[in-house]
Amino acid sequence: xxxxxxxxxxxxxxxxxxxxxxxxxxxxxxxxxxxxxxxxxxxxxxxxxxxxxxxxxxxxxxxxxxxxxxxx
Numbered sequence: 654x655x656x657x658x659x660x661x662x663x664x665x666x667x668x669x670x671x672x673x674x675x676x677x678x679x680x681x682x683x684x685x686x687x688x689x690x691x692x693x694x695x696x697x698x699x700x701x702x703x704x705x706x707x708x709x710x711x712x713x714x715x716x717x718x719x720x721x722x723x724x725x
Contacts, residue, residue, distance in 0.1 A: 661718045664701035664725060665692040668710035683708060689715050689722060698725065 666673040671685035672692035686692065692715070695701050701712045702725075712725040 658716070658718055662714055662716040663694040663696050664698060665689055665694055665713050665715045666701060666705045666708060666710040667713050668708060672713075673704065673708060673710060689713075690717060701725070 667689075668685070671687055672689050674684040674686050674691050675693050676683050693704075694715070698712070704710075705712045714723045714725050716722075
């Protein structure tokens with residue numbers, strides 16, 4: 654049975670053209686990347702919206718398999 658490509662879609666957070674990767678250990682600093690492939694991913698919309706609100710970013714729907722991205 655093949656995987657459904659829709660299940661590869663996830664939420665990521667974008668701000669100023671960069672994507673949230675995570676936070677730096679032992680610090681309050683956030684790490685950002687120019688590549689969406691490096692981004693922190695979740696399938697939980699509410700969690701992504703909470704993180705975006707805290708960081709000042711926006712939630713994007715990202716499917717790395719077909720390389721498509723849209724604003725949620």
